[in-house]
Amino acid sequence: GENVEQHPSTLSVQEGDSAVIKCTYSDSASNYFPWYKQELGKRPQLIIDIRSNVGEKKDQRIAVTLNKTAKHFSLHITETQPEDSAVYFCAASSTGGYQKVTFGTGTKLQVIP
Amino acid sequence: GAVVSQHPSWVICKSGTSVKIECRSLDFQATTMFWYRQFPKQSLMLMATSNEGSKATYEQGVEKDKFLINHASLTLSTLTVTSAHPEDSSFYICSACRRGDTDTQYFGPGTRLTVL
Numbered sequence: 001g002e003n004v005e006q007h008p009s010t011l012s013v014q015e016g017d018s019a020v021i022k023c024t025y026s027d028s029a030s031n032y033f034p035w036y037k038q039e040l041g042k043r044p045q046l047i048i049d050i051r052s053n054v055g056e057k058k059d060q061r062i063a064v065t066l067n068k069t070a071k072h073f074s075l076h077i078t079e080t081q082p083e084d085s086a087v088y089f090c091a092a093s094s095t096g097g098y099q100k101v102t103f104g105t106g107t108k109l110q111v112i113p
Numbered sequence: 114g115a116v117v118s119q120h121p122s123w124v125i126c127k128s129g130t131s132v133k134i135e136c137r138s139l140d141f142q143a144t145t146m147f148w149y150r151q152f153p154k155q156s157l158m159l160m161a162t163s164n165e166g167s168k169a170t171y172e173q174g175v176e177k178d179k180f181l182i183n184h185a186s187l188t189l190s191t192l193t194v195t196s197a198h199p200e201d202s203s204f205y206i207c208s209a210c211r212r213g214d215t216d217t218q219y220f221g222p223g224t225r226l227t228v229l
Contacts (some may be wrong), residue, residue: 032198032216043206043220089156
């Protein structure tokens with residue numbers, strides 16, 4: 001089955017700096033890669049996603065890159081703000097039959113004011 | 114649109130009792146629903162996938178006789194934790210996929226289960 005690794009497990013940045021979270025996946029059949037933000041005790045919220053036919057996608061301060069050959073994908077947050085502090089999960093999914101999503105282990109991001 | 118609710122939001126029960134958690138898609142038809150379990154400071158672990166009108170598919174290591182899943186309609190799936198024990202205490206989250214959009218998962222708010 002799919003295995004998704006995520007690094008780092010914790011990340012502290014100064015407000016205004018950039019944050020980068022990296023993930024690798026193992027199943028070459030995976031073709032959909034969402035990123036979720038989860039605040040303590042709340043549901044995961046989709047913040048951005050990318051499909052395997054695209055190398056990069058940007059939405060305001062958030063961008064995701066995908067290297068399908070190396071099976072790497074990364075989340076980039078620029079101009080970080082204290083409200084960006086949360087746990088971020090990457091995930092990988094492959095279509096066909098039903099869409100099983102495998103989550104990474106999570107990164108706790110702390111933005112220091 | 115695409116709102117998913119869960120009920121209850123939290124529950125405390127005694128060891129040995131059963132607890133039922135409901136997951137509803139409020140404004141769309143959910144052909145597929147997923148149940149996850151999340152222990153403190155850990156990731157979401159998929160327990161099972163439920164398709165309306167058919168038996169749930171359980172992940173390896175998840176006991177289907179302990180975690181009963183019923184997807185009775187296109188808007189409702191239930192998870193029953195039978196004979197709950199303290200080690201079942203966790204945050205249970207469901208998600209639902211809209212018909213025709215099989216990639217995007219809409220998550221419920223989660224249910225905090227505490228077994229005494």
